[in-house]
Amino acid sequence: MIKESLISEFQKIVGKDNVLTSPEALKAYSYDGTSNWVREPDVVVFPTSTKEISDIMKIANAEKIPVTPRGGGTNVSGGSVPWLGGIVLCTTKMNKILKVDKENLTATVEPGVVLQDLTLRLAKDGLFFPPDPQSFLGATLGGIIAENAGGPACVKYGVTKQYILGIEVVLPTGEIVNLGGRTLKNVVGYDLLHIFISSEGTLGVITKAELKLNPIPPARKTTMVVFDDVAKAGESVFRVLENGVIPDKIELLDNWVINRIEEMMPMGLPKDADAVLLFECDGIAEAVEKETEKIVEITKKYGAVDARVAKDADEANKYWLARRAGFAAVFGKAKTVFAEDVTVPRGKIPALINRCKELAKKFNLEIVVLGHAGDGNLHPAILTDISNKEHYDRAVQAMDGIIEAAVEFGGVLSGEHGIGLEKQKFFRKVTDPVVVDMMKNVKALFDPNNIMNPGKIWD
Amino acid sequence: MKDLKELKKIESFADQCMKCGFCSFFCPVYQEERVETSVARGKNFLVKEILDGKQEFTDEMGTIIGKCLLCKRCVANCPAKTQIDRVVVGARAQMVKNKGLGFIKNFAFRKVMANRKAFGNYVKLAKAFQWMLPKTEGNIRHLPDFLKALGQGRNIPAIADKFLRDMVKPVYKPQDGKPAKMKVGFFTGCAMDFVYPELGLKIIDFLTKRGIEVAVPSDQSCCGAAIYFSGDFETGRMLADTNIKAFKDFDYIVTGCATCSSTLKDYQKYLPDNEDQKKRYEEFEKKIKDSTEFIIDIMKVKPEELKLKKEFEGKTATWHDPCHLVRYQNIKDQPRAILKGLKGLKYVEMPNADMCCGMGGSFSVYHYDLTKKIADKKMDGIKATGADIVVTACPGCMINLIDNVLRNKMPQKVYHFLELVE
DSSP: OOOOOHHHHHHHOOOOEEOOOOHHHHTTTTTTTTSSOOOOSSSOOOSHHHHHHHHHHHHHHHHTTOOOSSOOOSSSSSSOOOOOOOEEEEOOOOOOOOEEETTTTTTOOOOOOOOHHHHHHHHHHTEEOOOOOOOTOOOOOHHHHHOOOTOOOOHHOOGGGEEEEEEEEEEETTTTEEEEEEOOOOOOOOOOOOHHOOOTTOEEEEEEEEEEEEEEESSSEEEEEESHHHHHHHHHHHHHHTOOOOOOOEEEEHHHHHHHHHHHSSOOOOOSSSEEEEEEEESSSSHHHHHHHHHHHHHHTTTTTTEEESSSHHHHHHHHHHHHHHHHHHHHOOEEEOBBBBBOOOOHHHHHHHHHHHHHHHTEEEEEEEEGGGEEEEEOOOEETTOHHHHHHHHHHHHHHHHHHHHHTTTTSSSSSSOOOTHHHHHHHOOOOOHHHHHHHHHHOOOOOOOOOOTTTTH | OOOOHHHHHHHHHHHEEEEEOOOHHHHHHHHHHHHHGGGGHHHHHHHHHTTSSSSSHHHHHHHHHHHHOOOHHHHHTTOOOOHHHHHHHHHHHHHHHHOOOOOOOHHHHHHHSSSSHHHHHHHHHHHTTGGGSOTTEEEOOOOSHHHHHHHHOOOEEOOSOGGGGGOOOOOEEEETTTSSSSEEEEEEHHHHHOOOOHHHHHHHHHHHHHHHEEEOTTTOOOOOHHTTTOOOOOHHHHHHHHHHHHHOOOEEEEEHHHHHHHHHTHHHHHHOOOOHHHHHHHHHHHEEOOOHIIIIIIIIOGGGOOOOOOGGGEEEEEEEEOHHHHHHHHHHHHHHHHHHHSTOOOOOOOTTTTSSOOOOOTTHHHHHHHHHHHHHHHHHHHHHOSSEEEEEEEEEHHHHHHHHHHHTOOOOOOEGGGBBBB
């Protein structure tokens, strides 16, 4: 519990309306986008400036109160759940896009800017911010940077860390520092900027960011490719790339997901297909046209039974709507869902899919596969029920198996969700103890009192 | 054991939410406040806490559950298809059951609004005192009691000198003297009765001109929107029964108010307490037609054959989608077809046409400041069109749009679409 006197200190800093302590409000800040990680803070504080955050951090550090930064709370790792109570520092009211610089293709934003709001604003200038976590309707830039989020467009454009030029950070001591800068190249000493990207809110509070932008490509085209074997779909992913075509997105839906989507909103997906791949190419119209032709040719050569090129934007949107509905389809069908985030080198996608199938058989479970096949980041989802212990135990074993497989194939435990609470159990298992120690030492350097988002990543 | 009957009815809806938080982007209230208790995900989580016995019906809980426009933008955009409107209304109903309505609402709903005659007298009383109060052009500044809450300095259109109920005949025959092509019951609704009676007459005229016999049953009552959406299901059911009885002899019941048509249709969704009620409400739903869909889908009127009133010739119009039309009834093409078809009128689509105007019935009474902020965004959309007139089909929206157009000193006039045609 936090002392009453401190609550009034916070009220003095951010104003009375920006400090919430009612039991109902605390409950509303006890969760994120995951299903089972719930823990209430003692207070929710809404700063509106870097200075306010700095003042709050000074108090928290002196009193050793845990601080969990939170934006839209759409993350799926437990990252913004205040696991040890304390302060939820909610940045949703710091949501100004401070500058869009067309000359330098950059934007300056506050941490609470919602990605979709940024996208809409940038579109007015013909620009876009390429990282595209699928939580873009609620995800805020501070969290996107702290989690190093990615999405389907990673195949061609990469993830968040490739698009952050600089950040302003408030350290646990209250000091305000700028890391990185505004230039594309920057080798002035250690790259501390990138220590904060994917730090999951454990090192400091990101209060401002300088983003790198791209011009919106003038044309795009979607192709849906149908397979009678999900492993063949996996192979087609790297075959297309090795033949010189880099689509901006390659997404995979397996038979189970296709059928659930068709139940939810019939849109003519091939229900008997074992899997479909959705390709999108973007760029100059002529190039997009040629690349699309090549995708059809190559996927057919490697076993696709059908390839449908979307004739217009409406048809393309329909396919992408289906992809976005994928997770809802999965979550709607089970009490508890383990949505894995394993990522493997692309060549190992068929092997990983086959292993998922074997594990499903071995443990008698429903394991469905969808995800960003193009970058090797699959989201195998295990359908279970936490209240059914026997079933749940089998699901946990299968999850262990998937993660072991990913590591065995040279991949990683999490591609874009982060460790947070959800993946802690596996983090230690698959991370070199020396590396874990190095991380802890880095953490201690920035945050000696361990107040920043404690209880995450390795605990 | 605490009574959770109404909540149990919506438990399966609450379970649908997977906490993705996408609703935050679509929620007009969250967009202003940026606090989790404003948005569907937060409300849903708290309702689930009540169901799990971890949360009580506190006053704060009442405020949180109350602070929802029921605009259903979140529902329309929810990847998990969570019907948060059902959750919110169900929670309100449970609260009313367990804790009672506050006295003002209690008096207003049960004694006044539910009694058609009393409501009329009450509004008349308010009208009688209008002259005492500071006035702006044609607007009331203050009204007694609960109507006063609606005031708060807002520009309310003047209460009519004579109510629709006092003007109408029980039955109107087709104007051409020929046998009626169709006989319909006309549901007036409160706003048309007390504020826009001439609009009610206009609808009757429109229909009878085209060979339709229109009856206006005098024992019809309020649709019940403000009442059952606030959680007073008991009074809501009473009104449902009154209206079902009043209109039992008609195949179609037509209304010019989007909120009324959706409310009457949705008795079956929110109110049933048993199978018999459910069946009767479902039967009733089939008869209800909003004026927009009745004209296009049932009468099969060709929009290009409608004649635009002279005063609107050369004007540019834009359409505001009432929540109760576009999301509650999925009606969006019919009114646009009418506006686009009218010769002499130019139509421009407004950005965010389907955004709530911020009224939300009694929401705007309790959260007028929020209403204004939400409406300002609507006004930005209207300004961007450069339109001369804003057209809609809900007197509730009209009241709020007029208020905010005036408040923002904008030149646009607000009309019901039927006011545009001969």
